[in-house]
Amino acid sequence: xxxxxxxxxxxxxxxxxxxxxxxxxxxxxxxxxxxxxxxxxxxxxxxxxxxxxxxxxxxxxxxxxxxxxxxxxxxxxxxxxxxxxxxxxxxxxxxxxxxxxxxxxxxxxxxxxxxxxxxxxxxxxxxxxxxxxxxxxxxxxxxxxxxxxxxxxxxxxxxxxxxxxxxxxxxxxxxxxxxxxxxxxxxxxxxxxxxxxxxxxxxxxxxxxxxxxxxxxxxxxxxxxxxxxxxxxxxxxxxxxxxxxxxxxxxxxxxxxxxxxxxxxxxxxxxxxxxxxxxxxxxxxxxxxxxxxxxxxxxxxxxxxxxxxxxxxxxxxxxxxxxxxxxxxxxxxxxxxxxxxxxxxxxxxxxxxxxxxxxxxxxxxxxxxxxxxxxxxxxxxxxxxxxxxxxxxxxxxxxxxxxxxxxxxxxxxxxxxxxxxxxxxxxxxxxxxxxxxxxxxxxxxxxxxxxxxxxxxxxxxxxxxxxxxxxxxxxxxxxxxxx
Numbered sequence: 089x090x091x092x093x094x095x096x097x098x099x100x101x102x103x104x105x106x107x108x109x110x111x112x113x114x115x116x117x118x119x120x121x122x123x124x125x126x127x128x129x130x131x132x133x134x135x136x137x138x139x140x141x142x143x144x145x146x147x148x149x150x151x152x153x154x155x156x157x158x159x160x161x162x163x164x165x166x167x168x169x170x171x172x173x174x175x176x177x178x179x180x181x182x183x184x185x186x187x188x189x190x191x192x193x194x195x196x197x198x199x200x201x202x203x204x205x206x207x208x209x210x211x212x213x214x215x216x217x218x219x220x221x222x223x224x225x226x227x228x229x230x231x232x233x234x235x236x237x238x239x240x241x242x243x244x245x246x247x248x249x250x251x252x253x254x255x256x257x258x259x260x261x262x263x264x265x266x267x268x269x270x271x272x273x274x275x276x277x278x279x280x281x282x283x284x285x286x287x288x289x290x291x292x293x294x295x296x297x298x299x300x301x302x303x304x305x306x307x308x309x310x311x312x313x314x315x316x317x318x319x320x321x322x323x324x325x326x327x328x329x330x331x332x333x334x335x336x337x338x339x340x341x342x343x344x345x346x347x348x349x350x351x352x353x354x355x356x357x358x359x360x361x362x363x364x365x366x367x368x369x370x371x372x373x374x375x376x377x378x379x380x381x382x383x384x385x386x387x388x389x390x391x392x393x394x395x396x397x398x399x400x401x402x403x404x405x406x407x408x409x410x411x412x413x414x415x416x417x418x419x420x421x422x423x424x425x426x427x428x429x430x431x432x433x434x435x436x437x438x439x440x441x442x443x444x445x446x447x448x449x450x451x452x453x454x455x456x457x458x459x460x461x462x463x464x465x466x467x468x469x470x471x472x473x474x475x476x477x478x479x480x481x482x483x484x485x486x487x488x489x490x491x492x493x494x495x496x497x498x499x500x501x502x503x504x505x506x507x508x509x510x511x512x513x514x515x516x517x518x519x520x521x522x523x524x525x526x527x528x529x530x531x532x533x534x535x536x537x538x539x540x541x542x543x544x545x546x547x548x549x550x551x552x553x554x555x556x557x558x559x560x561x562x563x564x565x566x567x568x569x570x571x
Contacts (some may be wrong), residue, residue, distance in 0.1 A: 147364045148385060150422035151392050152291065159184050160450075160472055162554065167468040174469070176498075176552075179203060202497065208232065218242045219274045237261065247271050266290055276300050295319065305329050324348065334358050335544060363387045382406060394418050411435065421445045440464055450474050473554055473565070491529050492557060497568035501546055505555065505566075507539045513541050513557045513560040520554040527553070544568050 100509050165178040181194040183413045190209050194223040203228035220240050225232040234256035241250045250268050254261040263285035270279040281295040291313035299308040307327050312319040321343035327521035328337045336356050341348040350372035357366045366384050370377040386395045397411040408430035415424045423443050428435040437459035444453040453471045457464040492507045509515065512534060519528035527548070532541065539559070557567045 120237055127475075135250075140278070147387075148393055148396060148414075150425060154198070159188060161554075162473045162567065163470055164473070164567060165468065165470045168466055170304050172313075174466075179567070184256075187211070187213070189217055189219075202493075202495075208422050214242070218246055218248075224496075234261075236264070236340050243271070245275050246276075247275055247319055263290075263571050273302070274300070274304055276304055276306075276327050292319075294322075299550070301329070301331070303333050305335075320383070323351075330358070332362050333356070334362055352380070358385070361387070361391050363391055379406075387557070388416070390416070390420050392420055400563055408435075417445070419445070420451050421449055439463075446474070448474070471552060472538075492564055493565055494566050494568055496554065497567075498571045501544075503545060503568055505539070505541045505543065506556070507557070507559065509534050509537055509559050511537050514558075515541075516558040517541060518558075519543070519555040520556070521548075521551065543568075 160182050163180040169175045176198050179196045183192040185191050193207045194208045197206050202452050207226045210223045211298040215222050222238040236255045239252045241311045243249050252266045253264045255264050266283045268281045272278050278298050282293045283290040296310050297310040301307050308326040311322040313322050323342050325338045330336050338354045340352040342351050354369045354375050357409040359365050368382040369380045371380045383399045383400050395413050398409045399406045400409050410429045412425045417423050425441040427439040431439050440457040442455040446452050456467045494505050515532045517530040541561045
């Protein structure tokens with residue numbers, strides 16, 4: 089069951105990660121340090137210290153981030169109700185600055201007739217487009233309340249040197265935790281230290297010391313805990329590479345108080361294209377190594393991952409646990425991921441993920457399905473909307489307090505758009521379908537400060553549509569559900 093959940097969770101998580109977290113900072117701490125995804129919901133986890141197997145894990149990720157002039161405008165989620173109809177329930181909206189840095193993230197829930205605010209994150213950047221602050225707020229029904237913020241610093245090479253997490257006490261910010269990073273002349277992370285705030289000063293908790301070879305490959309990581317006066321060893325990882333800089337062995341050891349005890353080792357194999365084809369682990373039994381688990385990976389001619397099979401050792405032989413099968417379109421975009429479990433004699437379907445893309449190869453939709461024994465049942469889905477020029481204008485309109493309402497929503501025959509504007513401005517309305525096709529274009533000169541427009545929906549099929557309003561120098565996008 090653990091293997092099943094690992095593969096299925098991997099499919100879901102990879103989708104979310106690629107779709108929602110595309111800021112410059114995420115991989116800025118070199119190949120061993122990955123910044124936490126910009127926090128978009130609740131209290132954040134601390135930054136991942138490193139991912140020593142990043143090269144390997146990238147081979148095993150079917151989703152790829154594609155570059156495009158379009159920016160992610162919003163993401164909408166649906167689930168199935170008791171009548172097996174799709175019902176929208178959650179929306180994420182994004183804003184950007186003129187450098188395409190994400191400046192805000194807004195989370196809203198659908199109450200049956202309109203969107204209710206839930207949480208938002210506001211981001212600021214320095215002149216090098218490095219994230220320097222991340223403010224998280226929650227909605228109390230009428231106002232935004234601060235919850236926490238993260239403050240970042242960088243060196244002259246744009247390496248992140250610190251992050252301070254603070255929580256809001258109702259009137260001011262209280263320190264919570266701090267992470268400090270140092271680097272060598274090659275910009276490799278050498279020391280990551282964590283600290284907690286005791287009310288008056290910072291107390292060390294853990295640290296990681298790293299070493300590298302001449303090719304900047306991570307070869308050693310030492311983990312230590314602070315005992316109040318000095319550092320105690322906790323664990324260490326040792327890595328070896330082949331001539332192509334692929335990891336071939338990784339050894340995990342723990343400190344027993346006086347010496348290092350073996351714990352786990354992993355062995356890796358590759359094909360001629362440097363794709364990882366297998367990874368096998370062994371556990372230390374006190375005097376010798378014994379098999380633990382072994383995974384196999386296959387690829388197509390474009391080096392896209394096509395299968396991942398997880399096996400376990402029963403003491404005398406390997407037995408199948410679960411597998412994932414992947415397909416791609418002609419642009420090498422990941423389109424399906426199917427999870428299967430081994431019954432003892434054959435593979436049985438378990439779960440499936442379906443993905444679609446627009447003409448720019450941007451990931452647009454995701455549908456999750458479960459196997460009922462004879463066919464696939466939909467469970468939940470999401471859809472991503474993109475805009476070509478929704479960066480600074482969204483931010484300006486968002487902060488200006490201009491409110492655009494669409495009612496009813498969902499709608500059947502018609503909907504009415506209302507907005508209080510500046511005096512005597514031009515309003516341009518554009519309506520797009522889910523594929524991004526322009527369906528409606530209207531220009532209106534507002535007389536006074538009130539804009540209203542009635543849209544006839546009789547000609548449109550059921551679905552989700554985007555209405556984009558350019559109000560003077562500002563733009564905003566709203567979704568309309570046609571039932």
